[in-house]
Amino acid sequence: MGHRILTVEDDERIRTSVRLALEDEGYDVVEAESGEDALLAFGQDPADVVLIDIMLPGMDGFEVCRAIRKISDVPIVMVTARADTHDVVAGLEAGADDYLTKPHAPKELSARIRALLRRVRPADPGARHLVFGELEIIPDEGVVRVAGDEVHLTKTEFRLLVELGSNAGRVFSREVLLERVWGYGYFGDGRLVDVHIRRLRTKIEPDPANPRHVVTVRGLGYKLQA
Amino acid sequence: MRSRWERLGLRARVSLVFALGGLLLSVTLALVTLGFTRQSLLDQREDAAFASFNGNGRSVQTQLTEEADEAAIVAIVESLSTSRGEFPLLRVDDLWFARNNTRFSVEKLPPDLVMLVEEGNAATIRTTIDGVPAIISGILLSNSTRDAAYFEALLLDDVENTLSAISFVVLGAGVATTLLAAALGSWAARRALSPLGDVRRAAESLAAGELDTRLEPPADADLASLSASFNGMARSLEDRIERDARFASEVSHELRSPLMTLNAAVEVLNNNREAMPERSQTALGLLNDDISRFTQLVEDLLEISRFDVGTASLQTQPLGVVEFVRQAVHHSTRPDAAVLSTPEVDELVISADKRRLAQVIANLIDNADKYGDGAIEVQISLGDDTVVIAVEDEGPGIPEAEREVIFDRFSRGSAGGRRGYDTGSGLGLSLVAEHVGLHGGRVWVESRGDDRPGARFVIALPVGDPEEHE
Numbered sequence: 001m002g003h004r005i006l007t008v009e010d011d012e013r014i015r016t017s018v019r020l021a022l023e024d025e026g027y028d029v030v031e032a033e034s035g036e037d038a039l040l041a042f043g044q045d046p047a048d049v050v051l052i053d054i055m056l057p058g059m060d061g062f063e064v065c066r067a068i069r070k071i072s073d074v075p076i077v078m079v080t081a082r083a084d085t086h087d088v089v090a091g092l093e094a095g096a097d098d099y100l101t102k103p104h105a106p107k108e109l110s111a112r113i114r115a116l117l118r119r120v121r122p123a124d125p126g127a128r129h130l131v132f133g134e135l136e137i138i139p140d141e142g143v144v145r146v147a148g149d150e151v152h153l154t155k156t157e158f159r160l161l162v163e164l165g166s167n168a169g170r171v172f173s174r175e176v177l178l179e180r181v182w183g184y185g186y187f188g189d190g191r192l193v194d195v196h197i198r199r200l201r202t203k204i205e206p207d208p209a210n211p212r213h214v215v216t217v218r219g220l221g222y223k224l225q226a
Numbered sequence: 227m228r229s230r231w232e233r234l235g236l237r238a239r240v241s242l243v244f245a246l247g248g249l250l251l252s253v254t255l256a257l258v259t260l261g262f263t264r265q266s267l268l269d270q271r272e273d274a275a276f277a278s279f280n281g282n283g284r285s286v287q288t289q290l291t292e293e294a295d296e297a298a299i300v301a302i303v304e305s306l307s308t309s310r311g312e313f314p315l316l317r318v319d320d321l322w323f324a325r326n327n328t329r330f331s332v333e334k335l336p337p338d339l340v341m342l343v344e345e346g347n348a349a350t351i352r353t354t355i356d357g358v359p360a361i362i363s364g365i366l367l368s369n370s371t372r373d374a375a376y377f378e379a380l381l382l383d384d385v386e387n388t389l390s391a392i393s394f395v396v397l398g399a400g401v402a403t404t405l406l407a408a409a410l411g412s413w414a415a416r417r418a419l420s421p422l423g424d425v426r427r428a429a430e431s432l433a434a435g436e437l438d439t440r441l442e443p444p445a446d447a448d449l450a451s452l453s454a455s456f457n458g459m460a461r462s463l464e465d466r467i468e469r470d471a472r473f474a475s476e477v478s479h480e481l482r483s484p485l486m487t488l489n490a491a492v493e494v495l496n497n498n499r500e501a502m503p504e505r506s507q508t509a510l511g512l513l514n515d516d517i518s519r520f521t522q523l524v525e526d527l528l529e530i531s532r533f534d535v536g537t538a539s540l541q542t543q544p545l546g547v548v549e550f551v552r553q554a555v556h557h558s559t560r561p562d563a564a565v566l567s568t569p570e571v572d573e574l575v576i577s578a579d580k581r582r583l584a585q586v587i588a589n590l591i592d593n594a595d596k597y598g599d600g601a602i603e604v605q606i607s608l609g610d611d612t613v614v615i616a617v618e619d620e621g622p623g624i625p626e627a628e629r630e631v632i633f634d635r636f637s638r639g640s641a642g643g644r645r646g647y648d649t650g651s652g653l654g655l656s657l658v659a660e661h662v663g664l665h666g667g668r669v670w671v672e673s674r675g676d677d678r679p680g681a682r683f684v685i686a687l688p689v690g691d692p693e694e695h696e
Contacts, residue, residue: 011483013484102483103482103489104489137324185553
C-alpha cells in the first residue's frame with residue numbers, strides 16, 4: 001500500500017489533477033477542500049504527508065498547519081504564492097517542513113514528498129548515543145532528551161539535529177544542511193534551515209535567544225556543541 | 227539657430243548685464259566725481275593764490291622804495307608771506323629776485339605771461355612747471371617809483387596728489403561695484419531660477435522611477451500654478467503606472483491556478499504516453515513544451531511585476547562568488563560552460579540574493595545557449611569595488627545599436643526573430659537587468675574581448691561587506 005497524502009486545496013480542478021498525478025506515482029490521496037475538512041480527515045485517519053495551500057477560504061493554511069502540528073509530527077508541505085514573500089517564513093514558523101510555489105510541476109511535488117518520507121527513517125546508523133552536556137540524542141530510537149526530559153521534535157527537526165550532532169563541532173553550511181536534510185542542492189532556500197534552527201532552539205535550548213548548543217557561525221553556518 | 231548670446235544661459239546673461247550696468251555706473255560716477263573734485267580744488271586754490279598774490283603785490287609796491295638796494299630787495303622778497311607751494315619772483319630793473327632753493331625762477335616764466343605783464347596787464351595763467359600744474363600770476367608794479375614787476379607761482383602738486391589718491395579710491399570702488407553687480411546678478415538669477423532647478427530635479431527623479439516625487443508648494447504665487455500642474459502630472463503618471471503594474475501582477479496571479487492544473491493534468495497524460503497513438507504523442511509533446519514555456523512566462527511576469535509595483539526586495543546572504551557561479555552554471559541549461567576566474571576572486575565573498583543571482587546566471591547562460599552558437603565561457607574577475615561576471619558566446623554578437631534595447635522587455639533582436647536574447651519568455655534579459663539593478667550593480671553587453679565574433683554579457687556587482695549580513 002502507498003503512502004497517504006492529504007491535499008488541502010480549495011480549487012477543485014487543481015485538487016483533481018494533483019490527485020491523478022500523485023496516484024500515478026503510487027500514492028494514496030485524500031482530498032480536503034477546506035482547513036476544517038482537512039482537520040476532520042486527518043483526525044479520522046492521519047496521513048504520511050500533508051500538502052496545504054496557504055490561500056484557503058475560512059481557516060487559512062497557517063492555521064491548519066499549526067492545528068495539525070499540535071497533534072502530529074507529520075511532514076507538511078506548504079504551497080505558497082511566491083518564494084520571496086514573508087508567507088514562506090510564516091509557513092515554516094507555523095510548522096511546515098518544506099514549501100513549494102504555485103505553479104509547480106508534479107515531479108517537483110513528488111520529489112519533495114519522497115525527500116520528506118525518506119527522512120522519517122533515522123539518519124546515521126553509526127551514531128548510537130550522542131551527548132552534548134545535558135543534551136542527549138539517540139538517533140536509532142528517535143529520542144532527544146534535555147536534562148533527562150524527553151523533548152518532542154518533528155522528524156525534520158530531529159534529522160537536522162542528528163546531522164549537526166553526527167559531526168559535533170564541525171560547521172555545517174546551509175547548503176550542506178539543505179542537501180542532507182531536505183535533499184536540495186546548492187540552490188535550496190536557506191530560510192528552511194534558518195527557521196528550522198530557530199524552531200529547534202526553542203525546544204532544546206535553555207535560553208533560545210542565547211543558544212548554547214546550536215550556535216550560529218557568522219557567514220558560515222551552524223554547529224552543535226556541548 | 228541660437229545666437230552665441232542665448233547659448234550663454236540665462237544666469238550668465240543676467241550676471242553679465244548686471245556687471246556691465248555696474249561698470250557703466252561706476253565709470254560715470256568716477257568721471258563726474260573726479261571732474262568736479264578737480265574743478266573745485268583748483269578753483270579754491272586759485273582763489274587763495276590770487277588773494278595771496280594781491281596781498282604780496284601790494285606789499286612789494288609799498289616796500290620797494292627808491293633807495294632800496296639789492297640786499298633790501300632780497301629782504302623784501304624773503305619777508306613776503308607765502309603758504310606751501312607759493313613762490314614769489316620779483317623783477318626790479320633788470321634784476322630778478324627769487325628765494326633760495328626755489329622751484330620757481332625767471333627761466334620758468336612763460337614768455338607769454340611776461341609779455342602780457344610788461345604791457346601793463348595783471349594776468350593769471352595755468353601752466354605746468356617741471357610737469358607740475360601751476361597757476362602763475364603777474365603784475366607790473368606801475369605805481370612804484372622803480373621799474374618792477376611781481377610774479378607769484380602756485381605749484382599744485384598737492385592737488386594732483388589728492389586727485390590721484392581720489393581716483394585710486396574711485397577706481398577701487400568701481401571695480402568693487404562691478405564685481406558686486408555681477409554677483410548680485412548671478413544671485414538674483416539663481417533665486418529667480420531656483421524653482422526651475424527644483425522642477426528639473428523632480429522631473430529627473432520621476433524619470434528615474436521615483437514615482438512619488440512631488441514639488442514642494444512654492445512660497446511664490448507666480449510659481450504655484452507651475453508646481454500644481456507638475457504635481458498633477460506626476461500624480462496621474464504614478465496612478466497609471468501603478469494601475470498597469472497591478473494589472474500585470476493580478477493577471478499573472480490569476481494564471482497560476484489554471485497553470486497548476488495544466489501542469490498536473492499533462493503529467494497524467496505523460497504517464498500514459500506509451501499507450502497513445504503517434505499523433506496524440508506529438509500533440510502531447512507540443513502541449514508539454516508550451517505549458518512549460520507558459521509557466522516560465524507567468525513566473526517571469528510575476529517576478530518583473532514585483533519590480534514594477536515596488537515590492538521586490540533583496541534577501542541577501544554571504545556568497546562565495548566562484549563557488550556560486552560554478553554551481554549556477556552546473557544547474558543551468560549548459561553545465562558544460564567553462565568557468566574561469568582570476569586569483570583575486572578566489573576567496574571573494576559578496577552579499578547577494580542567491581535566488582535572484584542564480585536566475586541572472588541561468589538567464590545569461592540560456593541566452594548564450596540559444597542565440598550564440600558553440601562554446602560558452604563564464605569569466606569572473608575583480609573590477610573597481612565590483613566583481614565582474616562575464617558570459618561570452620560564439621554567436622554573431624550584438625550590433626552596437628541594439629546593445630541598450632536588448633535589456634528591454636520583449637525586445638527582439640534584428641536578425642529576423644531568430645535572435646531574441648531571452649529565456650523564451652522575452653523577459654529573461656530584462657529580469658537580469660532588474661535583479662542586477664536591485665543589487666546596485668550594472669549590466670551591459672559588448673563584443674568579445676578576443677576579437678572573435680560573439681557577444682559578451684557583463685554584470686558588475688558591488689563588493690560590499692558580507693559581514694553586514696549573517
